[in-house]
Each structure stands twice: as C-alpha cells, then as structure tokens.
Amino acid sequence: MTDPVPRGFRFAGVAAGIKKNGAADVALVVSDRPCNAAAVFTRNAFPAAPVQYDRDLLAERPAGLRGAAINSGCANACTGEGGLADAAAMAADAEAAAGLPPRSVVVMSTGVIGPRLPMAKIAAGLAAAAAQLAPDGWDAAARAIMTTDTRPKTAFRQVDGIRLFGMAKGAGMIHPNMATMLAAVVTDAEIAPAALDARLRQATAASFNSISIDGDTSTNDTLLVLANGAAGPVDADRFAAALTDLCADLARQIVRDGEGATKFITIAVQGATSDDDARRAAKAVANSPLVKTAFYGGDANWGRILAAVGYSGAAVDPGRADLWIEGQPGRLQLVAAGQPLAYSEELATAIFQGADIRVTVELGLAAGRATVWTCDLSHAYVDINGSYRT
Amino acid sequence: MTDPVPRGFRFAGVAAGIKKNGAADVALVVSDRPCNAAAVFTRNAFPAAPVQYDRDLLAERPAGLRGAAINSGCANACTGEGGLADAAAMAADAEAAAGLPPRSVVVMSTGVIGPRLPMAKIAAGLAAAAAQLAPDGWDAAARAIMTTDTRPKTAFRQVDGIRLFGMAKGAGMIHPNMATMLAAVVTDAEIAPAALDARLRQATAASFNSISIDGDTSTNDTLLVLANGAAGPVDADRFAAALTDLCADLARQIVRDGEGATKFITIAVQGATSDDDARRAAKAVANSPLVKTAFYGGDANWGRILAAVGYSGAAVDPGRADLWIEGQPGRLQLVAAGQPLAYSEELATAIFQGADIRVTVELGLAAGRATVWTCDLSHAYVDINGSYRT
Numbered sequence: 087m088t089d090p091v092p093r094g095f096r097f098a099g100v101a102a103g104i105k106k107n108g109a110a111d112v113a114l115v116v117s118d119r120p121c122n123a124a125a126v127f128t129r130n131a132f133p134a135a136p137v138q139y140d141r142d143l144l145a146e147r148p149a150g151l152r153g154a155a156i157n158s159g160c161a162n163a164c165t166g167e168g169g170l171a172d173a174a175a176m177a178a179d180a181e182a183a184a185g186l187p188p189r190s191v192v193v194m195s196t197g198v199i200g201p202r203l204p205m206a207k208i209a210a211g212l213a214a215a216a217a218q219l220a221p222d223g224w225d226a227a228a229r230a231i232m233t234t235d236t237r238p239k240t241a242f243r244q245v246d247g248i249r250l251f252g253m254a255k256g257a258g259m260i261h262p263n264m265a266t267m268l269a270a271v272v273t274d275a276e277i278a279p280a281a282l283d284a285r286l287r288q289a290t291a292a293s294f295n296s297i298s299i300d301g302d303t304s305t306n307d308t309l310l311v312l313a314n315g316a317a318g319p320v321d322a323d324r325f326a327a328a329l330t331d332l333c334a335d336l337a338r339q340i341v342r343d344g345e346g347a348t349k350f351i352t353i354a355v356q357g358a359t360s361d362d363d364a365r366r367a368a369k370a371v372a373n374s375p376l377v378k379t380a381f382y383g384g385d386a387n388w389g390r391i392l393a394a395v396g397y398s399g400a401a402v403d404p405g406r407a408d409l410w411i412e413g414q415p416g417r418l419q420l421v422a423a424g425q426p427l428a429y430s431e432e433l434a435t436a437i438f439q440g441a442d443i444r445v446t447v448e449l450g451l452a453a454g455r456a457t458v459w460t461c462d463l464s465h466a467y468v469d470i471n472g473s474y475r476t
Numbered sequence: 477m478t479d480p481v482p483r484g485f486r487f488a489g490v491a492a493g494i495k496k497n498g499a500a501d502v503a504l505v506v507s508d509r510p511c512n513a514a515a516v517f518t519r520n521a522f523p524a525a526p527v528q529y530d531r532d533l534l535a536e537r538p539a540g541l542r543g544a545a546i547n548s549g550c551a552n553a554c555t556g557e558g559g560l561a562d563a564a565a566m567a568a569d570a571e572a573a574a575g576l577p578p579r580s581v582v583v584m585s586t587g588v589i590g591p592r593l594p595m596a597k598i599a600a601g602l603a604a605a606a607a608q609l610a611p612d613g614w615d616a617a618a619r620a621i622m623t624t625d626t627r628p629k630t631a632f633r634q635v636d637g638i639r640l641f642g643m644a645k646g647a648g649m650i651h652p653n654m655a656t657m658l659a660a661v662v663t664d665a666e667i668a669p670a671a672l673d674a675r676l677r678q679a680t681a682a683s684f685n686s687i688s689i690d691g692d693t694s695t696n697d698t699l700l701v702l703a704n705g706a707a708g709p710v711d712a713d714r715f716a717a718a719l720t721d722l723c724a725d726l727a728r729q730i731v732r733d734g735e736g737a738t739k740f741i742t743i744a745v746q747g748a749t750s751d752d753d754a755r756r757a758a759k760a761v762a763n764s765p766l767v768k769t770a771f772y773g774g775d776a777n778w779g780r781i782l783a784a785v786g787y788s789g790a791a792v793d794p795g796r797a798d799l800w801i802e803g804q805p806g807r808l809q810l811v812a813a814g815q816p817l818a819y820s821e822e823l824a825t826a827i828f829q830g831a832d833i834r835v836t837v838e839l840g841l842a843a844g845r846a847t848v849w850t851c852d853l854s855h856a857y858v859d860i861n862g863s864y865r866t
Contacts, residue, residue, distance in 0.1 A: 132786035132794050164779050166815035199779020200816055305783045375765065375853070376861055383862025389554050389589020393695045396522035404522050425556035426590055463765070465855050471766055472773025 089242030092249040092274040093316035094118040097223035099230030102211025104159035104197070104204055110230035112211030115270060116153035116184050116219055121312040123151045123192070124283035126290050128307035134163035136193040137308060139173040143189060148279035152190040154270055154310060155180035155212055156231050158255070162195040162203050163305035172203040179209040183216035194268050194308050196233055196255060228253040231268055234470055239339035245328040248275040248320045254336040256304075257345045269294065269309045269336055275325055276315035285326040286311050293333035296365075297341050297459045298372045309333075341459045346466030349381050350459070352444040355395070358454030363400040365456035367447065370398030378463035384439035386411070386431065388420050395447055406450030413437035413444065423450070479632030482639040482664040483706035484508040487613035489620030492601025494549035494587070494594055500620035502601030505660060506543040506574050506609055511702040513541045513582070514673035516680050518697035524553035526583040527698060529563040533579060538669035542580040544660055544700060545570035545602055546621050548645070552585040552593050553695035562593045569599040573606035584658050584698050586623055586645060618643035621658055624860055629729035635718040638665040638710045644684075644726040646694075647735045659684065659699045659726055665715055666705035675716040676701050683723035686755075687731050687849045688762045699723075731849045736856030739771050740849070742834040745785070748844030753790040755846035757837065760788030768853035774829035776801070776821070778810050785837055796840030803827035803834065813840070 091097075096116050104111040125144055127137045143151075155176060162169050173193050180191045195203065218226075228238035234257045243250040254269035277285075286309070294309060311329070342350050353371045358364035371377055374394040380387040392409060396402060409421035415436040420429055437443060481487075486506050494501040515534055517527045533541075545566060552559050563583050570581045585593065608616075618628035624647040633640040644659035667675075676699070684699060701719070732740050743761045748754035761767055764784040770777040782799060786792060799811035805826040810819055827833060 130783060130786035131788075131790075131792035132782050132797075161779070164782050164811065164814075164816060168815075198777070199783055200777075200810075202816075305779075305786060375857070379858050379861035382858065385863050387588070387590075389551070389695075392522050392554050393520060393589055396520035396695060398521075400521075402521035407522075420590075421554065424554075425558075426554060426592075463858060465858050467765070468769050468772065468853060468855050468858060471769035473775050 090249055091221045091224060092251055092272050094274060094314045095272045096219035096221055097227040098215040098218040098220065099223065099226035100211055100214045100218065102207045102214070104157055104207055110226065111157055111159045112208065112215055113156040113227040113230035114153065114180060114184065114212060114215035114219060115227060115272060116186070117272070117312060117314040119314050119316065120149065121151045121314045122149050122277060122279045122282050123310065123312050124148065124279060124286045125308060125310040126286060128304055130305045132164055132305050134161055134195060134306040135165055135169035135173040136162055136195045137306060138170060139177065140192050140308065143192060147189065150190060151192060151312060152186045153180070153184065154192040154194060154312070156194040156268060157203070157208060158231050158233050159197040160195060160201055160203050161197045161199045161306050163199045165202055168202060172205060175205060176203065176208050180212045183212045184219065192310055194306070196231065196268050196306055199305060224251060224253065231255040233257065234345050235343055237343055239336050239343065241332045241335040243328040243332045245324050246320055248273060248317050248325065250328055250332050252332050252336050254340060256340045257343050268306065271311040271329065271332065273311065273313045274315065274317035275313050275320040276318050277313050277320060277322065277325060281322055282311060282313055285322065285329055288326055289330040289333045292330050293337040296457060297337045298369060338459055341461050344461035345470045346464040347461030348441070348464055349462040350442050351381055351461060353458045353460065354444065354446045355449065356446070356455040357449040357451055359401045359452045360454040361456055364454040365458065367395045367398045367400035368456045368458040370394045371445065372458045372460035375463055381438060381443060382462035382464045384435065386434035386438040388434070391445060391447070392421065401451060402449060403451060408448035408450065410446040411437050411443065412446070413440035413442060415440065480639055481611045481614060482641055482662050484664060484704050485662045486609035486611055487617040488605040488608040488610065489613065489616035490601055490604045490608065492597045492604070494547055494597055500616065501547055501549045502598065502605055503546040503617040503620035504543065504570060504574065504602060504605040504609060505617060505662060506576070507662070507702060507704040509704050509706065510539065511541045511704045512539050512667060512669045512672055513700065513702050514538065514669060514676045515698060515700045516676060518694055520695045522554055522695050524551055524585060524696040525555055525559035525563040526552055526585045527696060528560060529567065530582050530698065533582060537579065540580060541582060541702060542576045543570070543574065544582040544584060544702070546584040546658060547598060548621050548623050549587040550585060550591055550593050551587045551589045551696050553589040555592055558592060562595060565595060566593065566598050569602045573602045574609070582700055586621065586658050586696055589695060614641060614643065621645040623647065624735050625733055627733055629726050629733065631722045631725040633718040633722045635714050636710055638663060638707050638715065640718055640722050642722050642726050644730060646730045647733050658696065661701040661719065661722065663701065663703045664705065664707035665703050665710040666708050667703050667710060667712065667715060671712055672701060672703055675712065675719055678716055679720040679723045682720050683727040686847060687727045688759060728849055731851050734851035735860045736854040737851030738831070738854055739852040740832050741771055741851060743848045743850065744834065744836045745839065746836070746845040747839040747841055749791045749842045750844040751846055754844040755848065757785045757788045757790035758846045758848040760784045761835065762848045762850035765853055771828060771833060772852035772854045774825065776824035776828040778824070781835060781837070782811065791841060792839060793841060798838035798840065800836040801827050801833065802836070803830035803832060805830065
C-alpha cells in the first residue's frame with residue numbers, strides 16, 4: 087500500500103520525444119482547486135527562461151495557481167528573448183490542455199543548456215499528459231523529470247491529517263544556491279502564501295541548500311510548493327517540520343543518486359565562529375575534487391580534508407582543530423587540537439572504503455555548525471559529463 | 477647548448493628514499509654569496525610547517541639567505557608542533573651539509589599531507605646533495621621536487637646581461653592563492669629586498685595566481701626568488717617583465733602537466749566591472765567539473781560555460797554577454813548580447829576536440845579583464861587521486 091496523495095491533486099508523465107532515448111520527458115501536475123504557492127529559485131546570474139517566467143507569475147498571483155508543467159531534455163536556459171516566449175507558450179499550452187485559466191501554471195525545464203525548446207513536441211506532450219492526469223500519476227510524473235538520474239526521487243509525509251508529496255530530480259550540476267535543480271511539493275494544507283514562503287525558505291536551508299555534488303550551481307534550480315487547502319488549516323510549525331523533513335529526504339535522495347556516485351558522505355563542521363562559516367568550511371570539503379576522489383578510491387588521505395577547510399575562507403585556528411572520521415567499521419579521531427594522532431591505518435582505510443562516511447571537523451572557536459551531504463567523484467562522473475549531449 | 481645558469485648558483489637533486497618508488501626526492505640550491513630574497517606563500521589557513529618556518533626566516537633576514545632545501549614525497553603539513561621542529565631541523569641539516577651559516581636556508585616540502593618527515597633520510601639526502609652541488613645540477617634539482625608531475629618544469633630568461641632560472645612543481649591541488657605549490661627562481665641580478673618583493677607579487681598575479689587545475693589551494697604553496705647580485709644592478713621594470721614572463725612560463729608548464737590533463741584551456745573574460753570580477757568569472761569556469769569534463773569529452777556543451785559565469789558572483793547582465801570559442805580549426809561566436817546564435821555544430825565539436833582551446837567571454841559592462849589557464853578533468857585525474865598515497 088502506498089502513501090496517500092494530497093487531496094485534489096492529479097499527475098501525469100509522458101514521453102514527448104524531447105529526449106533522444108525516447109524516455110518520458112513531460113510531466114504535468116494539476117490541482118482541482120486554486121493553490122497558494124511559494125518557490126525558491128537559482129541565484130545563478132543567467133537564470134533560465136522558465137525561472138524568469140515563474141518569478142513574475144508568483145509575484146503576480148501567489149494565491150491562484152493550478153499546477154506545474156515540467157519538461158526534461160532541454161533546459162531552455164541561455165536562450166535569450168526567444169526562450170522567454172517559449173516558456174510563456176509552454177505555460178499557455180499546459181493551461182489549454184488541462185482546461186485551466188490563463189496564468190495559472192508554473193513551468194520548469196531541465197536538460198541541455200543552450201538549445202531552444204521543441205515547442206510542437208512540448209504542446210503534443212502536454213495534451214497527452216492532460217488526458218492521463220490521475221491521483222496515482224505521481225510516479226510517472228517523477229520519472230518524466232529525470233535527466234541523468236538513475237531513479238525517481240519522491241517522498242510523502244503526513245502531519246495532523248494533512249498530506250504532503252514531493253518529487254525532485256538532479257544528479258549533476260548540483261550545488262544549489264536557493265534550491266535544487268527541480269523539485270515540486272504539493273500539499274492539501276491550508277496555509278497563507280506569506281507563511282508558505284517563509285516555511286519553504288526555512289526548509290530549503292536545511293535540505294537542498296545543504297547538498298553538493300559537483301559545486302556547479304544550475305541555471306534552472308527551482309523548488310515549488312503548491313498548497314490547495316483541501317484538508318483545511320494546519321499548525322504552521324508542525325507543517326514546517328514535515329516540509330523540512332520531506333525536503334531533506336528528497337535532497338539526500340539526490341546525493342545518493344549523484345552522477346557516478348558510489349558513496350554517501352556527510353560533512354559536519356562544528357565549533358565555527360558562525361553557522362555561515364561552518365557551512366563555508368563544510369562546502370569546501372564537499373566540493374574538493376581531491377577529497378572526493380580520495381573517498382572514491384577508499385584512500386584515507388585525511389590531510390586533504392583539513393587543506394580544504396583551510397582554503398574555505400572560514401575562520402580557523404590550526405592549533406584548535408579536531409578531525410574525526412566515522413563509518414561502518416567504527417569511529418576514529420585523526421587530529422586533536424591541531425596535532426595529528428597516531429591511528430590505525432587499517433581502520434581508517436576500512437572507514438574510507440565504506441559506502442556511508444561521516445567526517446566531523448571541530449574548529450574549537452565558537453558554536454557555529456553546519457552539515458552538508460555530498461558524494462564521491464568517480465570515473466563514471468567523467469563518463470557521464472564528457473558526453474552528456476550525445 | 478643550454479641557457480646559461482645565473483652566476484654563483486649551484487644545484488643538486490638526489491634520491492633519499494622518501495618516495496616509495498625510489499625517485500629523486502631531495503633538492504638543494506645554494507648561492508656562493510648572500511642573496512636578497514622575497515617569497516609569496518599559500519593563504520591556506522593550515523599552512524604547512526615549512527611555510528611557517530620560511531615566513532619567520534624571511535621576515536628576519538630578507539638580505540642574507542644562501543639557498544633552499546626542498547623535499548618531495550611528504551608535505552610536512554598538518555603535522556603540529558613536531559612538524560615545525562622538523563622544518564627547523566631540515567634547514568639546519570642543509571646548512572651543516574653545505575657549510576652555510578645558521579638561518580640562511582629556506583625549506584620547502586611537498587607530497588602527502590599528514591605524515592611527519594623521515595628526518596634521518598632527509599639529513600642523509602641533504603648530505604648527498606651537498607656533495608653534488610654544481611651549476612649544471614638544475615635539471616636534477618627540478619626532477620627531485622616532482623610528485624605526480626610527469627616532467628620537470630624549468631625556465632630561463634636573460635635581460636640586460638642578467639640571468640634568471642626558475643623551477644616549479646605541481647600537477648594537482650593546484651589553485652594557487654599567492655603562489656603555486658613550489659617554485660624557486662634564482663637570479664644574479666642586484667635588486668633590493670623591497671623591490672624584489674614588489675616585483676615578485678606583480679609577477680605572481682599574472683602567472684601562478686592565474687592557473688587552476690582542480691580548485692584546491694595547497695597547504696604548501698611557496699614561490700621563492702633569490703637574487704645574489706653577482707651580475708650587478710638591473711632596471712627594475714625590465715627585470716619585472718622578465719620575471720613575470722618566466723613565472724608565466726612555469727605556470728603554463730604546470731597546467732600542461734596537470735594531473736590527467738589532455739588539454740590546455742585558456743579562459744579570457746573581458747568587459748567585467750573590474751579585473752577582480754573578471755578573474756572571479758574566469759576561475760569559476762576554470763574550476764567547473766562540468767566544463768572540464770565537457771572539454772575532456774570533446775563535447776561542445778557551451779551552456780555550462782555561461783552557467784559557471786552566472787554562479788561565479790561576478791556582476792553580469794545576461795542580455796549583454798558574448799561567448800566565443802577558438803581552437804585549431806578556427807574561431808566561433810556562440811552567443812551575442814545574450815542571444816544564442818545559429819552555429820556549425822561540426823566546427824564547435826572540432827574546436828572542443830582539439831588540444832588547445834581558448835574561451836572568451838565578453839560581459840559588456842566595463843573594462844575589467846582576466847585570463848586564467850586550466851586543463852580538462854579526465855579519468856586519469858580520478859585514477860591518480862583515488863590512490864595517491866598507495
């Protein structure tokens with residue numbers, strides 16, 4: 087038995103021929119009643135056309151949205167004025183296909199940056215998707231937004247009779263700065279747009295903004311939440327906790343499916359002068375190609391971890407830093423107050439060779455802390471990205 | 477016929493058993509007369525012990541140095557108080573071996589971060605090197621400082637009868653923030669310490685600080701210049717030009733020998749609001765794993781270049797950006813004033829598949845410009861760094 091879908095939402099995913107391999111590439115999400123909406127978008131200075139379209143739409147009507155149309159296979163980014171017109175046309179196509187009012191559908195795109203959207207395929211795909219909309223279409227929708235993902239990412243939560251469902255995609259170009267590449271959350275909670283927006287930003291910081299696969303911030307990052315109110319009002323704090331939990335679940339699924347990833351790595355930095363400084367240090371470790379290849383190779387080359395902390399820009403006193411690594415075989419302290427400790431190379435190697443590794447850096451300065459999730463850097467990442475468009 | 481070595485300098489390189497593979501790993505550079513010296517060091521907050529030792533030494537006596545002792549195979553970084561004592565002992569060993577006064581020799585180390593220096597091997601190696609010092613020992617010295625380098629990096633320049641020689645090492649953990657991993661330049665010019673320091677910083681900005689292999693800033697980066705005055709005074713501007721040219725030569729050699737590199741890539745950003753902003757944008761492109769794997773795969777996925785500029789933090793107006801790529805087969809404009817142009821996919825692919833590629837991004841805002849040199853990210857980089865210590 088699967089989790090119950092939020093009341094009043096229907097989903098569909100179809101293959102519209104945008105992807106060369108014939109896989110599903112158009113998803114549609116529709117609410118039977120108007121939704122309050124909130125979204126966070128990429129901070130990339132070249133935002134994709136759908137990001138620009140959605141920003142305007144949400145500013146204009148945060149309380150009257152009916153759904154989202156999403157395609158994979160083409161990002162509609164770096165496409166100039168023509169791309170903006172395509173995004174608007176895609177929204178209009180979705181509204182027409184699903185019988186919704188104008189300016190009620192959010193659009194998202196993901197895939198290759200540069201090419202224009204194939205609009206005839208998009209329109210046909212949206213028409214086909216509209217004909218298949220159903221409450222149990224959520225899995226098909228989640229599959230249709232995949233690019234290099236090897237599996238769909240979905241999550242369900244319930245709180246006080248309210249239901250939440252979320253889906254996300256992303257496996258590369260993942261270093262979200264506001265949100266991951268694409269994620270949509272729908273809920274039947276009744277919650278005002280301003281409160282929804284505040285709770286979404288809170289959830290983002292502790293989920294999508296805490297992961298990194300390759301340090302590349304996409305042009306298309308979008309996290310959307312639609313709340314149609316079908317289940318009535320909800321306690322805002324309890325809703326926020328469930329939303330954060332659901333977003334963190336999706337974010338970890340993205341890391342576990344990182345391009346070429348063979349390991350899941352947690353970087354915890356504590357004792358920093360601020361949470362921001364801790365995050366800066368943790369992200370430097372998470373993004374270091376040298377750290378990531380050492381994890382891939384199972385080589386306990388721990389000096390690279392401190393080297394990355396050292397160039398992160400975070401305030402550091404070398405004489406106060408502690409370092410631990412932890413995994414299936416146990417926990418090992420490698421550095422205490424800046425002094426390297428004698429340690430079992432055998433245990434260190436066993437930890438690094440495991441599939442789930444936790445690194446803890448204690449800076450010993452104050453109470454700032456952050457946790458970042460990342461994956462290793464493997465031959466497969468190079469394979470995938472050396473020939474992404476072919 | 478080789479270039480003439482600066483007057484009064486002798487060099488040696490020997491195998492002291494620090495590296496497991498038995499390759500040369502101890503180098504010694506000695507001047508017959510006292511040198512004025514200047515150096516730039518890593519900004520990593522965990523500076524290696526030799527960096528800390530040298531900083532003190534140069535502050536104490538910028539005008540009385542006699543040489544440098546360098547080992548590869550062990551970085552003496554993240555080694556605490558014991559490592560500091562080892563660095564001082566290594567300097568004293570070199571001074572004793574070469575019959576030099578105390579506190580006259582700079583030390584540098586490169587290799588694995590974490591382990592302590594094998595001091596008995598270091599002392600024996602320095603004694604052996606001292607016995608072999610000779611003007612034509614420069615090639616042996618340059619080979620003894622290599623780690624994952626596949627070839628030594630050396631360069632000669634002459635200006636107004638003055639001679640300069642430089643050697644450098646570095647193939648990974650290369651994203652210098654002040655200097656590359658290790659480089660030493662010797663000259664027989666007569667130039668005061670303050671002027672030497674100013675000219676060295678100027679040269680660094682346009683050379684070692686303009687390259688990146690993997691975005692990792694080492695704990696050990698050191699660039700040292702020793703000027704023994706044997707050839708008399710020099711015009712400071714002409715000397716600076718020769719020094720900059722020599723440093724840029726060494727820096728490009730490092731990129732061409734980047735770990736696993738198959739291509740040499742020049743990223744030029746112009747039209748930025750400042751040179752700093754241009755450098756920020758160029759470095760983001762140079763460090764992007766997605767851009768670097770696309771170059772490796774010969775896939776003209778140019779959207780990734782603009783995406784990296786977009787997240788670099790540099791001021792950008794998407795409607796003003798131009799993009800060109802250039803290589804053996806020709807030059808191609810891909811974007812004009814933010815609008816993608818129709819282009820020959822065949823020519824774009826041919827350019828990306830070449831071994832020497834130039835990317836130019838025009839931001840159209842002001843006159844800021846920077847050029848950064850980098851390489852691609854290949855399977856071999858993952859091989860090398862997945863098992864560096866084994």
